[in-house]
Amino acid sequence: MAYETITTEQRGSVTLITINRPDALNALNTTVERELGEALAAFDADDSQGCAVLTGSGDKAFAAGADIKEMVDKPSAEFFQEDFFSGWNEMTAKTRKPWIAAVNGFALGGGCEVAMMADFIIASENAKFGQPEIKLGVAPGMGGSQRLTRAVGKSKAMDLCLTGRMMDAEEAERAGLVARVVPHDQLMDEAMKAAEVIASMAPMAVKVNKELVDAAYETTLSQGMVHERRLFQILTATEDKKEGMKAFVEKRPPEWKGR
Ligand code: CAA
Secondary structure: OOOOEEEEEEEEEEEEOOOOOOOOOOOEEEEHHHHHHHHHHHHHOOOOOOOEEHHHHHHOOEEOOOOOEEEEOOOOOHHHHHHOOOHHHHHHHOOOOEEEEEEEEEEHHHHHHHHHHOOOOEEEEOOOOEEEHHOOOOOOOHHHHHHHHHOOOOOHHHHHHHHEEEEHHHHHHOOOOOOOOEHHHHHHHHHHHHHHHHHHHOHHHHHHHHHHHHHHHHOOOHHHHHHHHHHHHOOOOOOHHHHHHHHHHHHOOOOOOOO
């Protein structure tokens, strides 16, 4: 499928999606929002694909935020009537397979928020994260105040949202926002390798693991523990559970069936 603002490529069982507006530091306009939603839906529906990687084109930015030029003259009533930014929530909630954000530079405002929508973040040592919306007289609108606070805690989230400062990859890893920091020239290799590992796992187990970690954000510990046990018990009915455990005992690699 031909897109205007993103590119997609299947590499074996991994879908690589690249936000492709390098002249605007990959700023996220409504076309990016729509096309990324379509690309994630296509990835999710394709049984040959097990994991996706999202990155930004060029060497400088993952995404430098929502497109300020698209918003500068937009009347407030339109933001409200269109439920502006709601498509981001929908695509995140609908995608059941995992996707990794490979953050190659600035991840600011909406860029930081999209990285946090991913299941985890692998960052180049050049990456910079921040929620600078306050400097524009606004606040995060794609989940930054909520996901950042859950990821790094109140104090650092307040610091970032109220001062609009950037944090580098090392600070982001220390704070728990980022899963791994890697040398800049190894970012895509590391992200693709991680995605290939995930794509090589039993597909139903992958979806269940993602659902359970996500549920930890939304539920109490006791509800989450019940949810976890039930899904664990359901997975024991799959052919892949039998195959996975048998393969371990027989000291051979498993052959997943996806059921
Ligand atoms: N929207 C639209 N265009 C953007 C953009 C954005 N968020 N960020 C950068 N650009 C454009 C610039 O306007 C510039 O285009 P022109 O050459 O046509 O002028 C081009 O990208 C290169 O940017 P700079 O010349 O500014 O590059 P720099 O290296 O000097 O600075 C930067 C880099 C620090 C990231 C700077 O571009 C910047 O501060 N960008 C804005 C960051 C920001 O405020 N993001 C939050 C947006 S609001 C938001 O995201 C709301 C939300 O919660 C969803």
